[in-house]
Amino acid sequence: MDTEEYCPICKTDKYLSPDMKFLINPECYHKICESCVDRFYSLGPSKCMYPNCNKILRRNKFKTQVFDDLSIEKECDVRSRVMKVFNKNEEDFSDLKDYNQYLEEIEDIVNNLVNNVDIEETEKKLKDYELLNQKEILENNTKQVEKDQIQADLTKLETQLKQEKRRHEKQTAEEDKLLKKANEAALIDQMQNESAQPPQAVRMHNTNVLRKSSARKKHIKELEEQINMHRRALGAGGHGIESSVPPQTPFTPFNGDKDRTKYYQFQDNYYDPIFNDMVSKDPTFTASGYDIKKYFKRSLAEAFTGLNIFVSEEIS
Amino acid sequence: MTISYTKEKKVGEGTYAVVYLGKQLPSERNIAVKEIKVGTFKDGVDMSAIREVKYLQELKHQNVIELVDVFDEEGNINLVLEFLPMDLEIIIKDTSLLFQPGDVKSWMLMTLRGLHHCHRNFILHRDLKPNNLLISPDGELKIADFGLARSLSQPNERLTSNVVTRWYRAPELLFGARHYTEVIDVWAVGIIFAELMLRTPYLPGKDDADQLTVTFQALGTPTDKTWPGVSTLPLYKSLHVYPEPSRAELLNRFGAASEEALNLMIAMTRMDPNKRCSTEEALTCKYFTEYPPPTKPINLPMKTQKKRESEEDYESNKR
Numbered sequence: 001m002d003t004e005e006y007c008p009i010c011k012t013d014k015y016l017s018p019d020m021k022f023l024i025n026p027e028c029y030h031k032i033c034e035s036c037v038d039r040f041y042s043l044g045p046s047k048c049m050y051p052n053c054n055k056i057l058r059r060n061k062f063k064t065q066v067f068d069d070l071s072i073e074k075e076c077d078v079r080s081r082v083m084k085v086f087n088k089n090e091e092d093f094s095d096l097k098d099y100n101q102y103l104e105e106i107e108d109i110v111n112n113l114v115n116n117v118d119i120e121e122t123e124k125k126l127k128d129y130e131l132l133n134q135k136e137i138l139e140n141n142t143k144q145v146e147k148d149q150i151q152a153d154l155t156k157l158e159t160q161l162k163q164e165k166r167r168h169e170k171q172t173a174e175e176d177k178l179l180k181k182a183n184e185a186a187l188i189d190q191m192q193n194e195s196a197q198p199p200q201a202v203r204m205h206n207t208n209v210l211r212k213s214s215a216r217k218k219h220i221k222e223l224e225e226q227i228n229m230h231r232r233a234l235g236a237g238g239h240g241i242e243s244s245v246p247p248q249t250p251f252t253p254f255n256g257d258k259d260r261t262k263y264y265q266f267q268d269n270y271y272d273p274i275f276n277d278m279v280s281k282d283p284t285f286t287a288s289g290y291d292i293k294k295y296f297k298r299s300l301a302e303a304f305t306g307l308n309i310f311v312s313e314e315i316s
Numbered sequence: 317m318t319i320s321y322t323k324e325k326k327v328g329e330g331t332y333a334v335v336y337l338g339k340q341l342p343s344e345r346n347i348a349v350k351e352i353k354v355g356t357f358k359d360g361v362d363m364s365a366i367r368e369v370k371y372l373q374e375l376k377h378q379n380v381i382e383l384v385d386v387f388d389e390e391g392n393i394n395l396v397l398e399f400l401p402m403d404l405e406i407i408i409k410d411t412s413l414l415f416q417p418g419d420v421k422s423w424m425l426m427t428l429r430g431l432h433h434c435h436r437n438f439i440l441h442r443d444l445k446p447n448n449l450l451i452s453p454d455g456e457l458k459i460a461d462f463g464l465a466r467s468l469s470q471p472n473e474r475l476t477s478n479v480v481t482r483w484y485r486a487p488e489l490l491f492g493a494r495h496y497t498e499v500i501d502v503w504a505v506g507i508i509f510a511e512l513m514l515r516t517p518y519l520p521g522k523d524d525a526d527q528l529t530v531t532f533q534a535l536g537t538p539t540d541k542t543w544p545g546v547s548t549l550p551l552y553k554s555l556h557v558y559p560e561p562s563r564a565e566l567l568n569r570f571g572a573a574s575e576e577a578l579n580l581m582i583a584m585t586r587m588d589p590n591k592r593c594s595t596e597e598a599l600t601c602k603y604f605t606e607y608p609p610p611t612k613p614i615n616l617p618m619k620t621q622k623k624r625e626s627e628e629d630y631e632s633n634k635r
Contacts, residue, residue, distance in 0.1 A: 165575065169563065231607055251609065253599040255378070255429055275471040285471070287545030288493035289589025298438040298468050 007033035009049045023062040026077045027055040029070050037062050071114070078113045082106060085130045087140045154230040161223045168216045175209045263304035270296050321387070321396055323349050332362040337399065340384070346399035347384055351392055364463030365393060371439050371465045379430030381450060381460040400450035400458060404508075406619055408446055408515060413617040417572065420512045421603070422610035423449075424580075426457035427505055432595035434459070435498045438468040442479040444504035446511065455613030468498065477551075480504060482527050483517050487538065488589050490528050492551035499592045506584030513570050513577075528555065535585060536560030543588035576603040 005014045009032050012020055021034040030050045040046055041059035048055045067073045086106045093099040112122040130137065252258075270276075272292075279285045279292045304310075323336035327348075336349045352365040372383035372395075385396035404423065407413060427449060434441055442464040450460045469475050474494040480486070486503035488496050510518035519534055521527025532538075537557045538546050546552055561569075566578055573581070580603045583593040593601075604610065 166564070228607075251605065253425075253604055254432065257377075257429075257433075278471045283545045283548045284493065284550075285495050286590065287543070287548050288488045288495040289497045289499055289592070290471070290495040291497070291590075292471065294438075294468060294497060295470060301438065 007031075007036060009033070009036045022065060024065050024070075024073070025055075025057045025062050026074070027057055027061065028053050029074055031065070075110070075114045079110050082109050082113070082126065085126060085133075085137060087137055087144065089140070089143075092140070150230055154227060157223060157227050157230065161220065161227065164216075164220055164223060168213075168220060171216070172213055175213070179209060263310060264300045266293075266297060266300070272296075319343075319385070321347065321349060321385070321394075323351075332364060340396070348397045348399050350395040350397060351389075352395070354392055361393060365395070367465050368395065368462045369393075371434075371462045371467075374437060375433060375439070375462075377430055377433040378456065379426045379458055380433060381458045397460075398452070398458070400452050400460065402451040402453075402619060403447055404449040404451065404457065404512075405446035407451065407617065408511060410619055411515075413619070415512065415515070415617065416608070416611065417574070417577075418608040418611040419616055420509075421577075421608070422613065422616060423457055423512060424505070424509055425599075425604060425610050426613070427459065427508070428595050428599050430457070430459040431501055431505060432599060434465075435501070435595050438498075439465055440468065440498050441465050441501050443481060444501050444508065445481045445484050446508055447481075449508070451616075451618070455616045455618065457613070469495065471495070482524065483507065483520055485527065486589065487531060487587050488549065490524070490531065490551070491546065491549035493549050497589065499589045499594065502584050502592055502595060502598065505598075506581055509577075509581050509584065510570070513572055532556075532558045534561070535587065538587040546588075574603070574606065576601070576606050579603065 006012060007020070007022070012033055012035070014020060022031050023034055023037050024031050025048070028048050028050070030048055030053060032049055036049065037059060040049060041057060041062070045056050045058045047053075048057050065073055067076070083106070086102070086109075088102060090099050093102065109122055109126060112118055275292060275295070279290065285292075320341045322338040322341060324339065325337045326334060327337055328335040332353055334351045334353065336351065338347055338349050339345065340347050350368075352361060354361055369383070369386060372381065373386075376382070381400065382398040383395060384398065387394050387396070427444075431441065431444070441459065441462065443461055444459070448459065448461040450458050452458060464479055466475070475496065477489045477492045477494060477496070480489060480500060484504035484507050486496070486500040489500060507518050519527070519530045521530045532555065536542075536559055537555055539557065540547050542560075563578070566582070567573070570578060570581070580593075580598060580601050583601070584598060586592040
């Protein structure tokens with residue numbers, strides 16, 4: 001039978017009691033069932049039930065297994081333990097090389113602990129480091145908690161904004177519909193009564209709608225503001241590596257390459273007896289997006305850029 | 317000092333040209349040489365070669381492929397082009413790569429900058445698709461393949477509407493318009509934008525008729541009301557009228573898109589060419605300035621094959 005199917009201590013079978021749960025203890029990772037844990041460890045720490053395993057186990061350290069592979073389970077436990085102590089961030093280093101060195105150190109410790117290499121020495125190293133950097137570790141912990149809080153706030157605000165926007169859209173659409181109806185009714189009224197003024201009620205309604213929608217818009221804007229503030233708080237957290245990078249050139253849509261030299265001044269209309277007529281008489285031009293102004297622009301650009309003449313300079 | 321070029325490896329062959337990889341000597345710069353086949357055409361050199369030389373020698377921009385040189389060898393025309401090992405299609409299709417919103421923004425930005433340079437010089441590209449957007453080793457995107465390019469038409473010129481690869485063809489082209497303008501390129505970029513977010517072609521029509529159906533299913537059928545004069549276009553038929561998608565539907569379709577990204581895409585894929593945005597409007601829209609900033613080209617996702625090869629070399633050297 002598969003070892004996963006029954007508890008090696010009490011031999012209870014998973015098939016017969018499907019409710020049973022297996023627990024492990026990070027001391028030795030030997031698996032026993034929940035009821036055995038209750039039976040053996042409720043009176044205080046005791047030895048592991050497995051033959052030849054002399055580890056002393058405590059009840060409160062037992063936990064359910066997350067990964068099928070015990071070696072992975074063990075590595076995750078070790079890692080979380082080490083990371084609790086080695087909790088510096090990239091921002092805490094001024095040099096990328098130092099940071100990499102630090103990460104390397106963490107990996108070495110994890111590797112040693114997982115694969116049982118120089119256990120005692122490594123444990124001592126870990127403990128020494130913890131003692132030496134107690135204050136910093138605490139600080140980093142609170143920092144991380146703060147950061148997580150900001151991130152959580154940000155996600156919350158963003159979902160709120162999205163909902164708000166959608167609601168705004170829906171309401172605007174509905175109000176438009178209502179307004180249209182009201183206007184139509186007013187028009188009919190007007191035609192019947194021949195009074196020149198639209199009824200008071202409709203005008204009132206219009207201003208009301210306007211006021212409401214602008215209030216909603218304001219609300220959305222406020223939310224956006226808040227989100228931006230949070231983002232800035234997240235982004236400006238570190239003073240380490242980030243700030244040592246030379247300041248970026250600001251973003252420009254055209255990469256600083258927007259052509260502002262104008263060889264010519266463009267007029268609204270140009271007289272062209274053939275083309276003007278041709279375009280205005282054939283509706284397929286407009287339907288295909290053709291605009292005769294583009295053609296005039298092209299002609300002027302070609303005429304002047306080729307010669308590199310600025311008309312205004314030439315005149316003066 | 318004379319400059320010479322080597323052809324080292326044949327990398328591709330099209331209907332009218334053979335492409336080689338090579339080096340510029342003595343600078344050792346990597347280049348690609350496009351050798352135009354002459355003699356196979358009755359009327360001399362193929363049209364697209366002429367177009368390519370004609371427009372590329374005018375256009376010098378960071379996001380447009382550079383025509384380094386043109387030379388002739390035994391009566392064959394050779395175009396010396398910048399060496400660009402990757403294209404956007406390969407990157408989109410590589411499912412092992414993950415795109416961040418900033419990555420998509422960066423590619424869009426570079427495409428639009430390149431296209432803006434073409435348009436301000438009154439040049440229509442007419443064949444934009446991911447396959448023609450090449451990527452340099454340092455991540456810069458460059459518009460390539462000007463074989464179908466031409467300059468903005470005069471009113472008395474009638475252009476062929478049979479341009480642009482089908483999936484990226486603007487509706488006015490599908491209706492057989494003969495006086496279209498540079499906004500057909502904007503449409504193609506809009507569809508590429510969608511493809512970057514979906515990671516699959518947005519409007520994959522099986523044939524020209526199907527392309528109309530697919531396009532209108534996705535974006536609504538234009539009528540004379542929404543697009544004045546559309547019924548005067550040669551191939552306009554009374555089609556099944558699909559409703560225009562609501563904003564909520566589009567949001568649903570592009571789950572990863574921000575509001576501003578969606579605004580830009582809607583502006584670039586408007587049916588009526590008169591209402592579609594220009595490259596200038598697209599570049600100045602809010603999408604490019606909102607968070608997150610566009611990724612720096614050098615940090616964009618790249619196919620890793622090359623890297624792996626060099627790692628293997630390294631490993632075998634160690635042994």
